[in-house]
Amino acid sequence: MKTKRPHAKSVENFNRYRFYSERAVKAEQTGNYKDAIVHWQLASLSANETNKAWAENRKAFCERMKRKPF
Numbered sequence: 001m002k003t004k005r006p007h008a009k010s011v012e013n014f015n016r017y018r019f020y021s022e023r024a025v026k027a028e029q030t031g032n033y034k035d036a037i038v039h040w041q042l043a044s045l046s047a048n049e050t051n052k053a054w055a056e057n058r059k060a061f062c063e064r065m066k067r068k069p070f
């Protein structure tokens with residue numbers, strides 16, 4: 001008999017793009033551009049065309065901010 005796990009997320013419903021993009025946003029907000037770059041890169045691997053362009057642009061922004069912030 002299988003037991004139900006009400007708090008366990010289904011692997012089928014896991015959205016990699018959303019998972020990594022939300023982590024990237026949090027890293028950006030705290031000024032941790034090094035981690036944000038990694039998360040945006042991972043998000044772009046699982047994104048559709050529109051989201052892929054967004055993730056790549058955000059990654060480029062974070063690379064720039066890491067080198068020379070405003």
